[in-house]
Amino acid sequence: MNNLAHSGGPGPWILFLPIVWAAVVIAGATLVRRTVRRGRRTPWQVRAAGAAEQPAPIALLGRRFAAGEIEEDEYWRRLSVLDEQFGRGAKGGAA
DSSP: OOOTTTTTOSGGGGGHHHHHHHHHHHHHHHHHHHHHHTTSOOGGGOOOTTOOOOOOHHHHHHHHHHTTSSOHHHHHHHHHHHHHHHTOOOSSOOO
16 A cells, blocks of 8 residues: 555645745735724835824915914915915815
């Protein structure tokens, strides 16, 4: 009777396929878990630990105008510059 025990068997290579599948499953689970935990961002968009997110320049300009720190003319002038820089149209228009 010729079985695996007498022919030398498959050797350590028999573990290769299960190890590869385990690595694929672990990598997939890690990728999904990290993406969901970070608010649907990919793991490569990790921000530095402790770094505060900067507000958008247009939103910051709007807050400064609403708080009365800048006048209406200065607001529209700066908004046009930001619009050119970021390529977004301003919501609404000048009256």
